[in-house]
Amino acid sequence: MKRVLEGSHAVAEAVRLAKVQVISAYPITPQTHIVEILSDYCSTGKLNAKFLRVESEHSALAALIGAQSSGVRTFTATSSQGLALMHELLHWTSGARLPIVMAEVNRALGPGWNIWTDQTDSLAQRDTGWIQLYCEDGQEVLDTTLQAYRLAEEVNLPVMVVLDAFFLSHTYEPVDIPDEKDVDRFLPPFAPKFQLDTANPCSFGQLVTPAFYMEMRHDIDRAMDMALVRFGEIEEEYARIFKRRYGAVEAIQCIDADIILLTSGTVTSTCRLVLKALRDRGEKVGILKVKLFRPTPAEQIRGALKSAKKVAVIDRNCSFGAGGIFAQEVRAALCNLPGHPLVYGYIAGIGGRDVTPELLEEIYWKTKNSEVPEKESVWMGLQEVAHGTQRS
Amino acid sequence: MELNALDQEFMYSGHVGCPGCGAAIAMRFFLKALGDKTIMVMPACCWSVIAGPYPQSALKIPLIHSAFETGGAVASGVRAALDMKGDKETTVVTWAGDGGTFDIGFQALSGAVERNENFIYVCYDNEAYMNTGIQRSSSTPYGAWTTTTPGADWKKLRKKNIVEALVAHRIPYAATANIAFPEDLVRKAQKAKAIKGSRFIHVYASCPTGWRIPSEMSIKIARMAVQTNIFPLYEVEDGLRYTINYKPKEYLVREYFKLQGRFRHLTDKDLDQIQEMVNEDWELLLRKAGEHT
Numbered sequence: 243m244k245r246v247l248e249g250s251h252a253v254a255e256a257v258r259l260a261k262v263q264v265i266s267a268y269p270i271t272p273q274t275h276i277v278e279i280l281s282d283y284c285s286t287g288k289l290n291a292k293f294l295r296v297e298s299e300h301s302a303l304a305a306l307i308g309a310q311s312s313g314v315r316t317f318t319a320t321s322s323q324g325l326a327l328m329h330e331l332l333h334w335t336s337g338a339r340l341p342i343v344m345a346e347v348n349r350a351l352g353p354g355w356n357i358w359t360d361q362t363d364s365l366a367q368r369d370t371g372w373i374q375l376y377c378e379d380g381q382e383v384l385d386t387t388l389q390a391y392r393l394a395e396e397v398n399l400p401v402m403v404v405l406d407a408f409f410l411s412h413t414y415e416p417v418d419i420p421d422e423k424d425v426d427r428f429l430p431p432f433a434p435k436f437q438l439d440t441a442n443p444c445s446f447g448q449l450v451t452p453a454f455y456m457e458m459r460h461d462i463d464r465a466m467d468m469a470l471v472r473f474g475e476i477e478e479e480y481a482r483i484f485k486r487r488y489g490a491v492e493a494i495q496c497i498d499a500d501i502i503l504l505t506s507g508t509v510t511s512t513c514r515l516v517l518k519a520l521r522d523r524g525e526k527v528g529i530l531k532v533k534l535f536r537p538t539p540a541e542q543i544r545g546a547l548k549s550a551k552k553v554a555v556i557d558r559n560c561s562f563g564a565g566g567i568f569a570q571e572v573r574a575a576l577c578n579l580p581g582h583p584l585v586y587g588y589i590a591g592i593g594g595r596d597v598t599p600e601l602l603e604e605i606y607w608k609t610k611n612s613e614v615p616e617k618e619s620v621w622m623g624l625q626e627v628a629h630g631t632q633r634s
Numbered sequence: 635m636e637l638n639a640l641d642q643e644f645m646y647s648g649h650v651g652c653p654g655c656g657a658a659i660a661m662r663f664f665l666k667a668l669g670d671k672t673i674m675v676m677p678a679c680c681w682s683v684i685a686g687p688y689p690q691s692a693l694k695i696p697l698i699h700s701a702f703e704t705g706g707a708v709a710s711g712v713r714a715a716l717d718m719k720g721d722k723e724t725t726v727v728t729w730a731g732d733g734g735t736f737d738i739g740f741q742a743l744s745g746a747v748e749r750n751e752n753f754i755y756v757c758y759d760n761e762a763y764m765n766t767g768i769q770r771s772s773s774t775p776y777g778a779w780t781t782t783t784p785g786a787d788w789k790k791l792r793k794k795n796i797v798e799a800l801v802a803h804r805i806p807y808a809a810t811a812n813i814a815f816p817e818d819l820v821r822k823a824q825k826a827k828a829i830k831g832s833r834f835i836h837v838y839a840s841c842p843t844g845w846r847i848p849s850e851m852s853i854k855i856a857r858m859a860v861q862t863n864i865f866p867l868y869e870v871e872d873g874l875r876y877t878i879n880y881k882p883k884e885y886l887v888r889e890y891f892k893l894q895g896r897f898r899h900l901t902d903k904d905l906d907q908i909q910e911m912v913n914e915d916w917e918l919l920l921r922k923a924g925e926h927t
Contacts, residue, residue: 454688
């Protein structure tokens with residue numbers, strides 16, 4: 243059934259269809275619509291789940307760690323400062339091998355206070371052992387959230403479904419809501435591989451000496467490798483039932499492209515327009531949209547980029563002192579590929595600034611007209627700022 | 635004695651606590667009182683180590699270790715999951731030290747009991763960060779030496795009154811207990827188990843290592859803490875009805891202080907001042923219990 247929904251609502255519909263049993267969340271703009279709708283579903287019985295209205299994001303995730311360890315399916319949603327506050331427990335979740343699913347609405351970090359979109363919050367959590375899936379539109383958000391549960395529960399790792407603030411979380415689009423029976427077929431009830439159980443008492447998360455710790459961490463890394471394989475299989479199965487597939491990466495007209503624009507999130511949609519305009523003018527340009535970030539789909543990135551001359555990576559984020567984070571990842575994926583394309587890094591749209599078709603075209607021409615990248619990452623669309631002398 | 639009926643043990647021998655550890659004694663009696671239908675949440679504390687390293691465990695009940703500040707929140711999640719699974723029989727217990735309760739875990743605890751989450755929170759109090767090497771906490775009493783209140787910088791601030799902070803949340807049940815009064819401790823644990831909603835038990839747990847006392851003095855010191863009114867035994871129902879469980883005969887606090895290395899530096903004048911503080915707290919408690927004369 244098609245309905246016109248905002249991105250936040252698409253998340254909530256997926257959580258309802260996934261028959262999540264415990265939800266725990268703390269409000270932060272722009273995540274709030276997700277938890278408001280879910281609160282309503284829980285209170286009206288549309289979803290049979292317990293909603294814990296906790297006193298912080300830290301406790302939101304801590305409560306889910308308790309619930310998931312007790313053998314039920316769980317959900318939370320957050321943004322920015324909230325995700326940063328959860329940081330300690332993000333590590334805990336993957337270390338405890340708990341398949342928790344979270345919606346993360348990309349928002350800039352303070353100071354200064356900024357509620358608009360920026361990927362630095364989620365990308366800064368790249369080493370926490372969470373699988374991250376970046377979405378482009380409302381339909382992808384709904385489909386990805388359902389797939390996230392399958393993926394998380396198969397490899398016993400947590401999954402973050404990531405969507406841009408406002409451009410996606412608060413934008414209304416037609417979204418096809420799958421039939422409940424079909425979803426049940428795709429996503430059966432959670433069958434925990436381990437759980438707190440008085441009939442079979444076990445200790446979880448206890449002291450581990452150097453004699454065992456390293457193997458446990460190695461298992462997490464192996465599960466990440468497995469997630470890469472499983473994600474493809476799960477998408478395959480999803481496509482068979484629901485006729486939609488996105489891919490860990492999506493290569494758009496990359497085969498004959500000299501220059502490939504590498505994007506993630508809603509910038510991709512704008513880029514699709516620019517691609518058409520440039521192609522109409524005979525430019526050999528393509529787009530590589532990266533959806534799966536951790537595990538890194540390095541093989542697929544290499545495959546899509548290998549015959550291009552240049553890659554222009556558009557990063558709506560910054561690792562200060564090292565530039566755009568996707569650009570770093572792409573360089574790492576390409577570095578051992580003989581004759582690999584040059585990587586041009588661009589930082590754009592920080593703190594919710596528009597990434598317009600004009601800006602994307604400028605990035606394209608700048609890439610085409612420079613023989614080599616001028617530096618690791620070039621900041622695009624900056625205003626002239628008059629730096630006054632410091633008062634004494 | 636009632637304790638003889640509780641012959642079942644839920645602790646294996648061979649835990650890795652220090653000799654004379656009050657926290658180990660507290661655990662043993664609590665589990666006897668609560669029985670096998672118990673799931674325990676354990677934020678970072680001495681017991682994170684005492685329970686033993688992987689793949690061993692000193693406890694015969696399911697146990698989830700958790701991050702330092704999450705005792706209230708993780709238990710809320712465990713309870714929510716059990717409710718969703720229709721398990722009404724199992725008791726969820728958080729077992730935390732004073733650091734995880736008075737300090738870093740206070741927010742999550744306050745949040746959980748404000749929501750009146752259906753669980754028992756036990757704080758075993760050894761009055762400092764003992765697991766990390768005797769650093770002061772907000773539970774460290776006035777006058778104490780710790781490694782972060784050394785020499786002339788001994789702690790000159792009062793111990794936080796955690797029970798009153800919890801009582802202010804109007805929870806169904808709050809109580810103090812002490813390892814030297816096991817019948818009282820077991821009774822309170824069993825009483826708490828039968829109540830629904832948030833229940834809080836503050837257990838005095840002596841620490842020979844951190845308090846600089848011989849291990850065989852653990853119980854004696856604990857008993858004296860009650861006898862001197864330093865750690866009164868009482869319970870509060872619904873944040874309103876106070877019952878004092880033990881009325882000591884005016885022991886002087888100096889006898890308690892003189893036995894412990896952590897108070898060695900205190901002068902007679904300091905001890906007089908502490909005596910006044912203890913008297914004042916006791917008067918306040920009597921007033922709340924409606925027993926002030």
